[in-house]
Amino acid sequence: DAKTTQPNSMESNEEEPVHLPCNHSTISGTDYIHWYRQLPSQGPEYVIHGLTSNVNNRMASLAIAEDRKSSTLILHRATLRDAAVYYCILRAYNAGGTSYGKLTFGQGTILTVHP
Amino acid sequence: DTEVTQTPKHLVMGMTNKKSLKCEQHMGHRAMYWYKQKAKKPPELMFVYSYEKLSINESVPSRFSPECPNSSLLNLHLHALQPEDSALYLCASSRRAGGDFGEQFFGPGTRLTVL
Numbered sequence: 001d002a003k004t005t006q007p008n009s010m011e012s013n014e015e016e017p018v019h020l021p022c023n024h025s026t027i028s029g030t031d032y033i034h035w036y037r038q039l040p041s042q043g044p045e046y047v048i049h050g051l052t053s054n055v056n057n058r059m060a061s062l063a064i065a066e067d068r069k070s071s072t073l074i075l076h077r078a079t080l081r082d083a084a085v086y087y088c089i090l091r092a093y094n095a096g097g098t099s100y101g102k103l104t105f106g107q108g109t110i111l112t113v114h115p
Numbered sequence: 116d117t118e119v120t121q122t123p124k125h126l127v128m129g130m131t132n133k134k135s136l137k138c139e140q141h142m143g144h145r146a147m148y149w150y151k152q153k154a155k156k157p158p159e160l161m162f163v164y165s166y167e168k169l170s171i172n173e174s175v176p177s178r179f180s181p182e183c184p185n186s187s188l189l190n191l192h193l194h195a196l197q198p199e200d201s202a203l204y205l206c207a208s209s210r211r212a213g214g215d216f217g218e219q220f221f222g223p224g225t226r227l228t229v230l
Binding site for chain 2 (some may be wrong): 087
């Protein structure tokens with residue numbers, strides 16, 4: 001499985017934008033880039049995913065580099081509720097492959113949001 | 116209903132006990148997953164079911180036995196567990212296992228303690 005590299009931790013102030021980076025230099029052409037987050041004492045929560053183009057949803061934006069070897073999750077205005085571990089994950093697209101449907105979580109980035 | 120429910124929330128069992136964890140979703144999803152998460156570690160995939168058939172087993176010891184009796188229900192049968200199996204067991208579901216069906220919905224987990 002292709003691996004991702006994220007900073008161990010990041011800090012932000014409330015109501016400021018947060019840019020969470022992820023490197024995935026061995027990404028294959030059929031890997032989707034997924035982001036999940038896990039709040040304390042909860043199961044992981046889907047944030048966003050993309051393949052090649054930048055993506056926006058109500059929670060965040062995902063900016064994908066042109067060569068797809070890195071991506072950035074953007075939280076436009078951090079709130080205290082955004083304090084969590086953020087996981088960047090590569091997920092294989094191919095049906096029938098051995099990694100079909102598989103999410104392999106890395107260590108993630110612990111985001112601390114200060115009031 | 117966009118919820119994955121897991122029962123029980125907490126379970127304490129001895130090494131000779133047999134117990135089962137239950138996971139349920141009513142979103143019409145045809146892929147369901149079991150993950151194991153040790154304290155301060157990321158979730159690790161155990162099993163993937165696609166259309167009620169086991170499609171991925173991540174070399175999980177046979178003392179963990181998954182079962183998918185129908186498209187809404189996923190069980191994990193536990194027998195002769197070891198103390199190191201104590202962890203948070205997370206269930207997740209998604210529309211399909213592969214392709215661009217990105218979002219996995221996670222349940223809150225069952226906190227298992229093996230004495």
